[in-house]
Amino acid sequence: MHPEIGRKSETDKYIGIPIAVIKRLPRYQRFLSELAAKEVERISSRELAAKMKITASQLRQDLSLFGSFGQQGYGYRVSYLLNEINEILGLDNKTTMVLIGAGHLGRAIANYDNFNKRGFMIEAIFDHDPQVIGSNINNLVVKDIKDLGKYLTAAPAEIGIICTPTAAAQEVADLLVEFGIKGIWNFAPVSLKVPEQVCVEHVHIGESLMILSFQMQQQEEV
Amino acid sequence: MHPEIGRKSETDKYIGIPIAVIKRLPRYQRFLSELAAKEVERISSRELAAKMKITASQLRQDLSLFGSFGQQGYGYRVSYLLNEINEILGLDNKTTMVLIGAGHLGRAIANYDNFNKRGFMIEAIFDHDPQVIGSNINNLVVKDIKDLGKYLTAAPAEIGIICTPTAAAQEVADLLVEFGIKGIWNFAPVSLKVPEQVCVEHVHIGESLMILSFQMQQQEEV
DNA sequence: TAGATTGTTAATCGATTAACAATC
DNA sequence: TAGATTGTTAATCGATTAACAATC
Structure with missing residues (x-):
């Protein structure tokens, strides 16, 4: 083979x-x-x-x-x-993304320009909170999460970015998978269950802090 | 031994x-x-x-x-x-932190309550920008980066969180080290040079997205 | 050409898994 | 007690490093 x-x-x-x-x-x-x-x-x-x-x-x-x-x-x-x-990393062509969860972290990601430079474009932002829906983040109007399926059907995206609270992450992942997303970039501290053809990358912010904490303790003893 | x-x-x-x-x-x-x-x-x-x-x-x-x-x-x-x-991870006692860089990401970190729950407390936030200094983030008033040394001398902290632009990160790291920080939690995409007794944990946000991109490409071929 | 440096094979090292005696 | 499950040793697997022939 x-x-x-x-x-x-x-x-x-x-x-x-x-x-x-x-x-x-x-x-x-x-x-x-x-x-x-x-x-x-x-x-x-x-x-x-x-x-x-x-x-x-x-x-x-x-x-x-x-x-x-x-x-x-x-x-x-x-x-x-x-x-x-x-080219190996796939940075030579555009990759479309949707972001779910317009809290502090979601907004930070939406405003981070380093990704665009490498061809990763956030095309739409979704949230659950009526107070947030309709507001403007980096030139995108936050849409209602209820419309995610409709949106993805009309404009398929390759990557879904999950910046929701932990409790909502799996539910959002299921929606993204249902509407044909190919990869999930997950910032919620939870192990998502997805079909094996869907790629998941988990950003371990909290875990990283614990590793730092452990290593500092070890250092103390030297 | x-x-x-x-x-x-x-x-x-x-x-x-x-x-x-x-x-x-x-x-x-x-x-x-x-x-x-x-x-x-x-x-x-x-x-x-x-x-x-x-x-x-x-x-x-x-x-x-x-x-x-x-x-x-x-x-x-x-x-x-x-x-x-x-206990092994050092989550059984309080760890004091200072955050440098009150941009989008810095503000997201400052507002993330999961850390406090585990005993990691952000005690002060610093920034360079006069427009940002004096503003309020999660009940902390943003201080002038010029006062970082003075602050740390009076109130030593264990961890410094770097949320500055890449270009400023090494300079901030040097300051933190000079004023006795024990660990650096670095969100800037740059390899910091620090003395070996100082622990560094790098959060690889951008790298994680590239890994996702690579794996999605591999998946396409299956 | 002679020196430098690659791409690759073989050797070493470390991490994971399997197996099982110890024991609750 | 008998069954279950640990902690640990030994075997396997994979990743890193060293060495060197190929070659620019």
């Missing part, structure tokens, strides 16, 4: 990429963006790895799962490698 | 806990909190693992690094295990 694990082929893209590698891709993207912004033309795996505090082996091993982007004796051309990674 | 890796002793707490285990602790905390809220009294590793979609082996292995919290033939008492995990 798939003779070359982790390699491009005519019909499919990247298969069997280890999750550990996937999680590192955005970090490669970030460091390469910074280098490109500084107009650095080339970089070797040794130099880039040193900047990123990883091993050159890991960097080359990771990249090799997607293709051969470097040149012996030269290293990697920054702009070329960045383009390749952008 | 440390005869029992990953075990409590009189003088030190938990040493040599694998990072993979640390990252799972908040998730244990969450599931146990949910069970406790439902007033479930006992649970076996098999049942809890099934809920969490991990193996019972992993659950028992992980817990065993911190102590023996269960009982053969019975399982774990939910309230007891939750208490132990809260």
Whole structure:
């Protein structure tokens, strides 16, 4: 079926990429963006790895799962490698999103311009609260959650962003799935149940604070 | 020195806990909190693992690094295990925090009440913008970033939350470190340079969206 | 060409899972 | 007691690192 694990082929893209590698891709993207912004033309795996505090082996091993982007004796051309990674991550085309939950966090996300820059566009915002419906957030009028299905039927979106309270998150997820969403970006601290073809990414804000707390305790003892 | 890796002793707490285990602790905390809220009294590793979609082996292995919290033939008492995990994570005592950057994200964090519940208290908010200084966020008056050092000298805080634009993040981190902060909770997409005794936790909001994007692309091909 | 650096294979290391004796 | 389930050891699996032939 798939003779070359982790390699491009005519019909499919990247298969069997280890999750550990996937999680590192955005970090490669970030460091390469910074280098490109500084107009650095080339970089070797040794130099880039040193900047990123990883091993050159890991960097080359990771990249090799997607293709051969470097040149012996030269290293990697920054702009070329960045383009390749952008393409791997799907940042080379527009992705449409709807946001559910116009509380503080939802509004922060709606106002965060970094996503637009990478082609992620919030097309509509929904909320439950009559006080919030109709208000304006970053040039979008907040719609009634009751109209989510109708809206998605007319204008399908790829990603649903859940910024509701925890109690409402699963219900919203079910709605999003019903109306054909392909991925859910979940900010509520709950494990959503969705069909396996729907992708879910959970942003662990509270968990991150607990990890910090644990590590600070460990540090105290040193 | 440390005869029992990953075990409590009189003088030190938990040493040599694998990072993979640390990252799972908040998730244990969450599931146990949910069970406790439902007033479930006992649970076996098999049942809890099934809920969490991990193996019972992993659950028992992980817990065993911190102590023996269960009982053969019975399982774990939910309230007891939750208490132990809260203590391991340092949620059993108050942690003071200051927040820098009162933009959309900073305001969302300042208004997020889940942290207070777990003993994490934002004591002060700072910003650079004269338009924002003096305004009120969740019962705190935004202070001038110029006064951060003075403030921390008078009222030391344990954690600094960085919600500034990327360009300001390192500068703010340096200030926080200079004035004795023990941990930094960083929402800016930049790798901060800090002395090794200072803990840093980075919340990867943008990276999470890229990972979702990658996985959705992979899903398309199936 | 000679030096540098890649892509890849093999070796090492760490994390996960399976199995089971201990024991409630 | 007998059945259930832990804590832990050993086996497996996967991820990282080292090494080097290929080659620009």
